[in-house]
Amino acid sequence: MAVSTIYSTQALNSTHFLTSSPSSSSKQVIFYRRQTNRRFNTIITCAAQQTVVIGLAADSGCGKSTFMRRLTSVFGGAAEPPKGGNPDSNTLISDMTTVICLDDYHSLDRTGRKEKGVTALDPRANDFDLMYEQVKALKSGIAVEKPIYNHVTGLLDAPELIQPPKILVIEGLHPMFDERVRDLLDFSIYLDISNEVKFAWKIQRDMAERGHSLESIKASIEARKPDFDAFIDPQKQYADAVIEVLPTQLIPDDNEGKVLRVRLIMKEGVKYFSPVYLFDEGSTISWIPCGRKLTCSYPGIKFNYQPDSYFDNEVSVVEMDGQFDRLDELIYVESHLSNLSTKFYGEVTQQMLKHADFPGSNNGTGLFQTIVGLKIRDLYEQLIANKANAPTEASKA
Numbered sequence: 548m549a550v551s552t553i554y555s556t557q558a559l560n561s562t563h564f565l566t567s568s569p570s571s572s573s574k575q576v577i578f579y580r581r582q583t584n585r586r587f588n589t590i591i592t593c594a595a596q597q598t599v600v601i602g603l604a605a606d607s608g609c610g611k612s613t614f615m616r617r618l619t620s621v622f623g624g625a626a627e628p629p630k631g632g633n634p635d636s637n638t639l640i641s642d643m644t645t646v647i648c649l650d651d652y653h654s655l656d657r658t659g660r661k662e663k664g665v666t667a668l669d670p671r672a673n674d675f676d677l678m679y680e681q682v683k684a685l686k687s688g689i690a691v692e693k694p695i696y697n698h699v700t701g702l703l704d705a706p707e708l709i710q711p712p713k714i715l716v717i718e719g720l721h722p723m724f725d726e727r728v729r730d731l732l733d734f735s736i737y738l739d740i741s742n743e744v745k746f747a748w749k750i751q752r753d754m755a756e757r758g759h760s761l762e763s764i765k766a767s768i769e770a771r772k773p774d775f776d777a778f779i780d781p782q783k784q785y786a787d788a789v790i791e792v793l794p795t796q797l798i799p800d801d802n803e804g805k806v807l808r809v810r811l812i813m814k815e816g817v818k819y820f821s822p823v824y825l826f827d828e829g830s831t832i833s834w835i836p837c838g839r840k841l842t843c844s845y846p847g848i849k850f851n852y853q854p855d856s857y858f859d860n861e862v863s864v865v866e867m868d869g870q871f872d873r874l875d876e877l878i879y880v881e882s883h884l885s886n887l888s889t890k891f892y893g894e895v896t897q898q899m900l901k902h903a904d905f906p907g908s909n910n911g912t913g914l915f916q917t918i919v920g921l922k923i924r925d926l927y928e929q930l931i932a933n934k935a936n937a938p939t940e941a942s943k944a
């Protein structure tokens with residue numbers, strides 16, 4: 548197979564070549580990481596389809612996996628690791644979606660990071676050139692061999708083959724950090740979990756499920772904070788939707804972190820995305836739905852809706868403080884929200900009931916994650932329909 552075209556040599560740490568066999572239409576992309584001379588190559592079937600790319604950014608332990616499970620459920624079918632592949636793969640594949648975890652682009656393994664004194668959040672521990680090249684290839688219908696970061700061993704494992712899906716979700720610490728990768732995203736989401744809530748969730752998971760001590764959890768959060776503030780948090784300014792999770796305002800001086808105030812911040816003017824609203828688009832609304840149609844125990848539920856600005860962008864914000872007592876009654880709230888992109892009346896409630904056991908199902912985190920999932924489905928369908936209706940080059944001439 549001869550190298551026919553070099554289509555990017557700009558990258559600092561890696562480069563790739565598009566090669567093609569004169570006798571076939573198959574294509575191959577070879578990625579070399581320069582520092583290690585490690586090679587990621589792939590047999591390609593070049594598809595006519597274009598992959599829609601979604602970015603989901605958040606710190607570790609902030610609910611990305613839970614969100615992904617809600618999102619893939621909206622598209623139907625179960626999401627599973629690649630069949631017959633590395634049991635420690637971070638990838639999840641369903642009929643429509645492939646979710647890749649950007650931890651796989653760590654260029655330094657656990658020992659390497661320790662030796663160099665950098666955290667995984669530091670851009671120097673990640674290969675953004677390779678990330679860009681591979682997301683770009685997948686977006687244009689070309690399969691790639693993606694590295695795997697093994698969270699069990701802390702090592703970089705042999706790569707796995709990723710075929711271009713209909714919808715590619717890139718989730719992790721840095722989907723919007725590198726401008727080139729950011730520009731490939733059709734839609735981006737940031738999960739913004741306040742420090743108090745992050746701490747409560749970490750304790751719940753890492754103490755109860757992973758046997759870590761309270762002191763070690765505190766130390767790990769503190770050690771990550773400077774890099775989180777420098778490299779992760781600033782990405783929220785680029786997100787099309789931000790789900791912000793804060794302590795409740797319904798209980799004065801609450802420090803338990805069980806009742807949450809959750810804000811869905813939606814950028815205006817994003818192609819194929821029209822923000823959800825409560826009652827009357829563009830108005831400012833405060834709504835306490837507790838009464839005859841919604842059961843609410845202390846401290847109740849309060850919704851707010853208003854136009855606002857966020858990092859100089861015009862946004863719409865829907866906010867829910869409090870939690871549901873009975874999930875089936877969510878239909879009452881759903882019927883007052885508009886622009887939900889549901890396919891039938893009650894679809895949000897149905898999705899929430901289906902995953903009632905997921906964390907956050909009784910509060911705004913689950914509700915807004917479900918709504919964003921439906922909006923992504925709608926965006927995907929509009930993008931595809933638009934592409935199908937676009938005049939071909941020949942018919943334009």
Ligand SMILES: Nc1ncnc2c1ncn2[C@@H]1O[C@H](COP(=O)(O)OP(=O)(O)OP(=O)(O)O)[C@@H](O)[C@H]1O
Pocket residue numbers: 605606607608609610611612613614748749751752906907908912913
């Ligand atoms: N909406 C929520 N409400 C309450 N707890 C939550 C919520 N979402 C996540 N959690 C808690 O945080 C933990 C981590 O969630 P999840 O595994 O979805 O996060 P993650 O960002 O994928 O984590 P990691 O990157 O470390 O794998 C869960 O086990 C749960 O304890």
Ligand SMILES: O=C(CO)[C@H](O)[C@H](O)COP(=O)(O)O
Pocket residue numbers: 606607650657667668697698699701720
């Ligand atoms: O921030 C993280 C994203 O998940 C992890 O800490 C990072 O990927 C390093 O993983 P590990 O702690 O397993 O070596």
